[in-house]
Amino acid sequence: MDLDTLLSFDWGAMAPEFIILGTATLLSVIDLFMKKETSRKPIAWLTGAGVISALVSVLMQLDHKVTSILFDTYRLDSFSVAFKILMLLGTGLVLVLAASYKKDDIEENRGEFYYLLLTALLGAMMMASSADLITLFVGLELLSLSSYIMAGLEKRDKRSNESAFKYVVSGGIATAITLFGMSYVFGLTGETNLFLIAQNMQDPEILKHGFLLVFAFFITFAGLTFKIAAAPLHMWAPDVYEGAPVPVTAFLSVVSKTAGFVIMLRLIIITFIAAAGIKGDSLLLQVQPYVMVLAAVTMIIGNVTALKQRNIKRMFAYSSISQAGYILVPFVSNSSLMFELIWFYLLAYLFMNIGAFTIIQVLTTQAKSNDISVFRSLFKRSPWLAVPMTIFLLSLAGIPVTAGFVGKFGIFMGALGGQPAHYWLAGVMMVGTLISYVYYFNVMAVMFFRDGEEAKISVPPGLAVVLAFCAVSTVILGIMPELALNFFYGNFDINEFFMRIEDIADHVH
Template identity: 80%
Template sequence: MDLDTLLSFHWSVMLPEFIILGVATLLSVIDLFMKKESSRKPLAWLAGAGVLAALISIFMQLDIEVTSILYDTYRLDSFSKAFKILLLLGTLLVIVLSSNYKKEDLEENRGEFYYLLLAALLGAMMMASSADLITLFVGLELLSLSSYVMAGLERRNKRSNESAFKYIVSGGIATAITLFGMSYIFGLTGETNLFKIAENMGNLELLEHSFLIVFAFIITFAGLTFKIAAAPLHMWAPDVYEGAPVPVTAFLSVVSKTAGFVILLRVIIICFIAAPGIDKEPILLQVQPYVMVLAAATMIIGNVTALRQRNIKRMFAYSSIAQAGYILVPFVSNSSLVFELIWFYLLAYLFMNIGAFTVIQLLSSQEGSTDIGIFRGLFRRSPWLAVPMTFFVLSLAGIPITAGFIGKFGIFMGALGLDPAHYWLAAVMMATTLVSYVYYFNIIAIMFFRDSEGSKVSIPGGMAAVLAFCTASILILGVMPDLALDFFYGNFDVNEFFMQIETEVHTHDH
């Protein structure tokens, strides 16, 4: 590639990525030359400023039409812009949490944490804009490798060491499975570009190998579900969530999970939308039972196992697994509604989960424990923590007037609105939601109806701002969901994604 070709690309579409890359590089250089005893707090402000600048640049790009550069390996479209907003907003809130995280053994690595966090964010953002299997995989590995290191940053904590070890071993296995599935996709189509794969999947010659197409789908889908902690590749989540520092746990539960759904949507919807299954039936219809069983198993395992957890971080790990099961339900529909349903639910999940982890961080740092007993009598000693936590838990449970209810209701009605309607999947969703009330409401009961233990909890300004922002967001979206949905429909063309595929396939045919 010569210089003229390089200069001909519209590099401005990658402005958010360039900002994150530049700030991460700057952080690593500054941290290298800072004295060991110096406070790393300025690095948090710089990292937060970089993420905020990238977020603003995304909003400035909302009016830009679909643009692809680097031979269609990077693509700025409605899909990428919508999910990058979630990724950047989640990371910004995590940075506020991490700047107030008090752990002596993390202080040594505080600077390292911030540029690893931005590196992971950069990988997730590249996944959102990738239109090629290779760049998708590079983004996935950048996110994964940074996450492995962040999970083990508390080097003197044996649980943190154990979580990092389990994470990297299980992550390596999932990566191998994903690559195995992608190798079949490449072998069948001879392409790595997602749109060219979609074109070649409709080739009549592939009808002779329809079994291999189904096999490639199942293997790739199974490998990618590791990132969202869906069954059966979910067992890493409880140990990693428990052992990792709280800000890292919050990042994995929100940003990393969002990135997991991004790559699932990118690969599965684009690559297999025109692919034939066995007996010439469309593969996305043929594999519906497989996805339904996966979603149902994830919902059941997550909610039932959470009932017996005493460690609050493990409980939220199983809650996160269950939430992944709910978000998998729209994959069964194969309609354009899949994007807004998943986007809205992930937006609501971002606020309620980061808000809950903010409270957990404040309590666990003061009490020196992550046992559920740290919530005893919280309303009497710190009502400004108990009330927001109540709203976060109610939203996770899907109680009306919260964003979580609107998200679950949309997914539930989406499952019933199909032809034929998936009644049993909707029934599993409703039954497991009722099961989740037991452990969610138990937290509320402990806060309001148990004797007070411990002293009043002091809330730093940054943490108070996160709590107020997350609480207001889930209540506003619960009462007025049109605010988010109007923004989504006004700025992101839900049909653009499918039109891109049709246009690209039509172009290549000629």
């Protein structure tokens, strides 16, 4: 690539990524030369400034026309902007948790946590804008490798070491599976660009190998289910959620999960939308029953296993698994509102999950225990914590007047409104939701009706702001969901995601 070609690209499209990359590089250099005993608060402030600057940069791209650079390996469109907003917002809230997280054996590694958080975010953002198998995989690995290290930052904690080891091993296996599936896609089509792959899927020669296309889909999809913690590749989640520091757990449950669904939408929908199955029918329609079973099993396993958990972080891990099952339902229903449903639910999940983990961090750090008993008599000790936690639990359970209810109701109606309607999948979703009432309401019962120590609870100002913001957002989106939906419809043209394959192929050439 010559200099003229390099300068001809519209590099402004990558402004948010450049901000995050520059901030992470600057922080790593600053941390390298800071003395060990020096406070890392300046690094936290710089990290926050970088995330806010990147978020502002993304918001400024709302009216930006579709831009493709680096030979269509990087693509700025409404889809990427919509999900980058969620990623940056979630990372900003997690950053406040991290700045307030106090634990002796993590202080010496606090500096590296901040730039690892930014590199993980950078990988997620690259996945949102990738239009090529290579850049998708690079973004996925950047997110994964940073997450592996963050999960084991508490080096003197055996559970943290165990969680990091299990995460690396299971993540490596999932990566190998995903790459194996991608290799079949490349081998069949001879392309790495997602849109050119979709175009080549209609080639008569490739249509003769319907079995291999179905095989490639299943292998790739199976590998990607690891990132969203869907069954059967979900067993890493409970151990990692328990052993990792609370801010890392919050990041994995929100930002990493969002990135997982982003890569599934980018790769699966674009690549296989024009693919034919074994008998010539649409591949995505043929595999619907299998994805349906996967979603149902994920919902049931997550909710049923959460019933017997006494460790609050493990309980939320299984809750996260069940939530992944709910978000998989739009993939089955093929609803025209699929993007809106997934985006809104991930937005609601961001507020209610990070809010819940904020309270979990306050209580578990003070009690030095992850047992559910840390919530005993919380209403008497600190009603200002008990009330927001109740809001978050009700939202996670899908009770009306919360954002979680609106998100679940939309997904439920999408399953019934599809052609054909998926009644039994909607039934499984209802049963899973009813089961979840048991363990969510159990936490509420412990907070309001179980006596415990009357020790006072102190909440750092930063965490109080996060709690208030998440609680208010959860209620407002539950009462007036049109605020988020109008923002979505007014700023994002998801039809850009389905631009004509032929036009994009001509643009690439």
